[in-house]
Amino acid sequence: MTFLEMLQGAQQRNGSMLCVGLDPEPTRFPLGMTSNTARIYEFCARIVDATGDLACAFKPQIAYFAAHRAEDQLEQLMRHLRANYPHVPVILDAKRGDIGSTAEQYAREAFERYGADAVTLSPFMGFDSVQPYLKYPEKGAFLLCRTSNPGGDDLQNQRLASVEGQPLLYEHVARLAQGSWNLNGQLGLVVGATYPNEIERVRDLAPTLPLLIPGVGAQGGDAQATVRAGWRAKGPIVVNSSRSILYASSGIDFAEAARAEALRTQQLLRASLPVMSDLP
């Protein structure tokens, strides 16, 4: 089964466009676990178990594991996800981007070591830096396009003087991903919920690609505007929220509070669909 088929299956089964982001920050763990880096797996597994029926995807951000030498706990978490939620795809947020020979190793890391179903990539080193990931035909790759942070403007909103019609850089990335780079239909794009106008523009340029949209919740992106701008019957969106779910409570009820926040977000996203039954 391809990543896209898996994503569509999970969206239908859980009635959801919500991706639960797994960004474990031990200093924010609840009392009894606070600052204990040995409990990263346990914290994440409790969140996963509380939200597994509400999510269309999980997105572990690799930096939060690697920074604490907790890659073994990420592997353990992946095993937990596979054993208990085999129908929910896992997007490894790694934002890799390097020359082909190194990209081959990053692809092995994401898909073979961790067994992720998709990965996030920086496209700014060009097609040969993306190609190694496409050798895994069942896997997906989301290219950074118009990111959610204010600094995204610095490069992504600049015009490409050398290209006919002078598109902005992010528009060029969207065209390449929908077109000549998408050899086997594996590509998607990352677009921030903090920029709904740009989501709409990306959607015009890439009508069928899956969009991974971070930025609702802690970053203040508008869930309703996000769905209206990005969702299409043949173009799925995966809307990520991390901190507002993970740290909905700092008490021992953190997992229950995470579930309540995930449910609230899942329902807000659903309510923003033009036709309720139209989930891809």
Ligand SMILES: O=c1ccn([C@@H]2O[C@H](COP(=O)(O)O)[C@@H](O)[C@H]2O)c(=O)[nH]1
């Ligand atoms: O443009 C981007 C690309 C990736 N991210 C990542 O998504 C989550 C967002 O976390 P929140 O707590 O919901 O703000 C995080 O892992 C980022 O690295 C992004 O925010 N924007």
